[in-house]
Amino acid sequence: MTEGHTLTIKRTITVRAVVTPRWKEDAERELSAALSNSDQQLSQLEQEGQQLVDEIRRQSLNPLDPRVQEQVASVQQQVAAKRAEFEDQKRTLLEQQRQVRDLEFDQIVDQGQIEGTCKIKVGDNLVEKLQVAVLVRDGVVEAIEGG
Numbered sequence: 001m002t003e004g005h006t007l008t009i010k011r012t013i014t015v016r017a018v019v020t021p022r023w024k025e026d027a028e029r030e031l032s033a034a035l036s037n038s039d040q041q042l043s044q045l046e047q048e049g050q051q052l053v054d055e056i057r058r059q060s061l062n063p064l065d066p067r068v069q070e071q072v073a074s075v076q077q078q079v080a081a082k083r084a085e086f087e088d089q090k091r092t093l094l095e096q097q098r099q100v101r102d103l104e105f106d107q108i109v110d111q112g113q114i115e116g117t118c119k120i121k122v123g124d125n126l127v128e129k130l131q132v133a134v135l136v137r138d139g140v141v142e143a144i145e146g147g
Helices: 021-059 066-102 126-130
Strands: 006-018 108-121 132-137 140-146
Touching: 006 126, 021 066, 108 126, 108 132
Parallel strands: 006 132
Antiparallel strands: 006 108, 132 140
């Protein structure tokens, strides 16, 4: 490329948020909803797992047949593995909820990332162009850092 050309590239932009009462309320509400959803999924998993086990036993001529016991054990193992995933997810959500409660107002936290584009040309500092963040307070952009 020659010096006059530009190139448009994708970059990841970090979104940082100022902790406000509204931000904390929204974050806690989202985490509570996720916890509730996780509990519902766990309950549904347990119910469906039990229904499947009951169906396997009901359809077999001999519920004590080793093949039937193997099928039941397999279902129970799958349910237990999925239950462990949900419980890990729930522990993570509870930890995040505790962390949100411990945050102080006006503290700045990383909230996520979005994708954007930028133009670069010969002579630009690529590292500086890629290191960009947006600071928001209650959803309103307060600052654009870097870039």
